[in-house]
Amino acid sequence: MSEDLKRNLEQQLWNIANTLRGKMGADEFRDYILGFIFYKYLSERMEIYANKILVQDKMHYLDINENSETGKEYLEAIREEALEKLGYFLKPSELFSQLSKRGTGGNFILEELQVILTNIQLSTMGTASEEDFDNLFEDMDLNSTKLGKKPEARNEIIAKVLSHLDKIDFKLESTEADVLGDAYEYLIKQFASGAGKKAGEFYTPQEVSKILAKIVTTGKTKLKSVYDPTCGSGSLLLRVAKEVKDVTNFYGQEMNRTTYNLARMNMILHGVHYRKFDIKQEDTLERPQHEGMEFEAVVANPPFSAKWSANPLHMNDERFSQYGKLAPASKADYAFLQHMIHHLAENGSMAIVLPHGALFRGAAEQHIRTYLIKEKNWLDAVIGLPANIFYGTSIPTCIMVFKKCREIPEDVLFIDASQHFEKVKTQNILRPEDIDKIVSTYRERLVEDKYSYRATLDEIAENNYNLNIPRYVDTFEEEEPIDIDAVAKELTEIEAEMSSIDNEIAAFCKELNISKPF
Numbered sequence: 448m449s450e451d452l453k454r455n456l457e458q459q460l461w462n463i464a465n466t467l468r469g470k471m472g473a474d475e476f477r478d479y480i481l482g483f484i485f486y487k488y489l490s491e492r493m494e495i496y497a498n499k500i501l502v503q504d505k506m507h508y509l510d511i512n513e514n515s516e517t518g519k520e521y522l523e524a525i526r527e528e529a530l531e532k533l534g535y536f537l538k539p540s541e542l543f544s545q546l547s548k549r550g551t552g553g554n555f556i557l558e559e560l561q562v563i564l565t566n567i568q569l570s571t572m573g574t575a576s577e578e579d580f581d582n583l584f585e586d587m588d589l590n591s592t593k594l595g596k597k598p599e600a601r602n603e604i605i606a607k608v609l610s611h612l613d614k615i616d617f618k619l620e621s622t623e624a625d626v627l628g629d630a631y632e633y634l635i636k637q638f639a640s641g642a643g644k645k646a647g648e649f650y651t652p653q654e655v656s657k658i659l660a661k662i663v664t665t666g667k668t669k670l671k672s673v674y675d676p677t678c679g680s681g682s683l684l685l686r687v688a689k690e691v692k693d694v695t696n697f698y699g700q701e702m703n704r705t706t707y708n709l710a711r712m713n714m715i716l717h718g719v720h721y722r723k724f725d726i727k728q729e730d731t732l733e734r735p736q737h738e739g740m741e742f743e744a745v746v747a748n749p750p751f752s753a754k755w756s757a758n759p760l761h762m763n764d765e766r767f768s769q770y771g772k773l774a775p776a777s778k779a780d781y782a783f784l785q786h787m788i789h790h791l792a793e794n795g796s797m798a799i800v801l802p803h804g805a806l807f808r809g810a811a812e813q814h815i816r817t818y819l820i821k822e823k824n825w826l827d828a829v830i831g832l833p834a835n836i837f838y839g840t841s842i843p844t845c846i847m848v849f850k851k852c853r854e855i856p857e858d859v860l861f862i863d864a865s866q867h868f869e870k871v872k873t874q875n876i877l878r879p880e881d882i883d884k885i886v887s888t889y890r891e892r893l894v895e896d897k898y899s900y901r902a903t904l905d906e907i908a909e910n911n912y913n914l915n916i917p918r919y920v921d922t923f924e925e926e927e928p929i930d931i932d933a934v935a936k937e938l939t940e941i942e943a944e945m946s947s948i949d950n951e952i953a954a955f956c957k958e959l960n961i962s963k964p965f
Contacts, residue, residue: 535570652836673742673745681699781815784815800832865916
């Protein structure tokens with residue numbers, strides 16, 4: 448039942464999103480539709496929570512007269528409890544359903560909507576949830592001409608969207624499954640598929656997220672903490688949570704302001720309490736926000752081969768100082784890797800997605816690779832993925848897995864999953880069986896011909912710490928032996944046939960009294 452609910456909700460939300468599609472780009476209308484969905488979600492949670500408080504008084508939240516003295520007393524009492532439990536507060540008149548009704552009735556609601564969205568943030572001022580709600584709706588410019596040239600036109604389209612959304616039941620009181628959370632993830636994925644190169648800024652394909660999540664939760668049913676230093680929309684953090692019974696705390700950092708807002712919305716909408724997540728907005732490499740902290744699970748899909756400062760002052764930074772060299776300014780892949788390892792707990796697991804070049808490039812990257820394997824022996828596995836599975840880039844990628852306390856320190860597991868996928872339109876997709884094969888091979892450290900191999904540390908040293916997967920997993924396919932006599936006979940027959948054709952053409956040319964073409 449929950450699967451049907453989810454699919455139905457996904458389709459309804461995507462249809463509503465397309466109401467705005469003709470007026471702006473995918474990344475722009477994404478911010479509006481996800482923001483409106485989030486506002487509706489906050490409203491429904493507020494109303495459900497307030498109604499539970501009011502059960503003993505045999506009344507509903509919408510029954511409260513906001514202007515009466517009694518009503519004000521009720522609101523103040525509910526406000527106090529809501530800020531502690533939910534982290535925010537909305538008055539009955541500010542609820543999504545009420546504003547939608549006013550808009551459907553032909554009222555001008557643009558200014559009122561802006562005030563309500565601002566009030567949600569203001570309600571948290573001075574509370575523990577203030578940072579989590581700060582400027583959450585800043586990307587929803589209700590005065591943008593992209594919504595309509597005149598205020599009346601903008602009001603009409605927004606009232607229409609709100610009206611459509613108001614008819615959808617988010618089933619928040621259902622305990623079957625995280626139906627709305629899954630639908631929200633579906634929308635983010637749909638926007639990513641149409642965003643081209645920008646998609647990589649906020650979304651990791653779900654199939655890759657599953658692999659990372661299953662790897663770092665191997666052997667665990669609970670996690671004290673999970674961390675993503677380039678968390679995008681927060682989807683990868685939430686994916687890790689689906690692999691265990693409980694995650695005590697979520698941590699992340701994101702440089703892009705719009706994506707940072709999306710991550711916080713995503714956390715709250717998936718029911719993660721505001722006290723359980725700490726998402727920061729800053730440049731992770733230049734201004735890390737979780738210094739001195741270690742995490743049990745660390746995952747990331749950082750921007751591939753991004754530029755960074757590589758400032759020599761970083762050699763005094765604990766994240767980089769022990770290696771003796773910094774990652775090159777033109778490629779920050781190893782800088783992200785070093786940052787993540789620095790934050791990895793002794794009993795933790797880490798999985799990072801990188802371009803294939805990170806496995807074999809020389810100079811400083813080779814130096815860092817050598818240190819990680821030879822001096823620390825932290826590399827646990829290297830997994831080669833198919834090309835063209837990420838939005839906006841077709842390059843082949845890999846997953847590198849690290850542990851500070853490895854169960855089997857004598858070897859490193861190499862998996863070549865590059866040929867195991869399904870092509871769907873222009874994108875390559877990892878099928879469920881492909882994901883299961885990667886994960887089971889990793890967890891059981893299986894060796895399979897042309898798929899996986901356990902390389903000893905001596906073998907890796909002999910290869911000068913070059914981790915290029917074909918050096919360890921032999922995928923060479925022998926060609927069938929060629930029958931020289933049969934080929935010679937075939938060539939003789941072809942030559943005879945060509946001679947016969949030449950004679951026929953010559954005869955035709957003679958009849959037509961024209962020159963032969965040869």
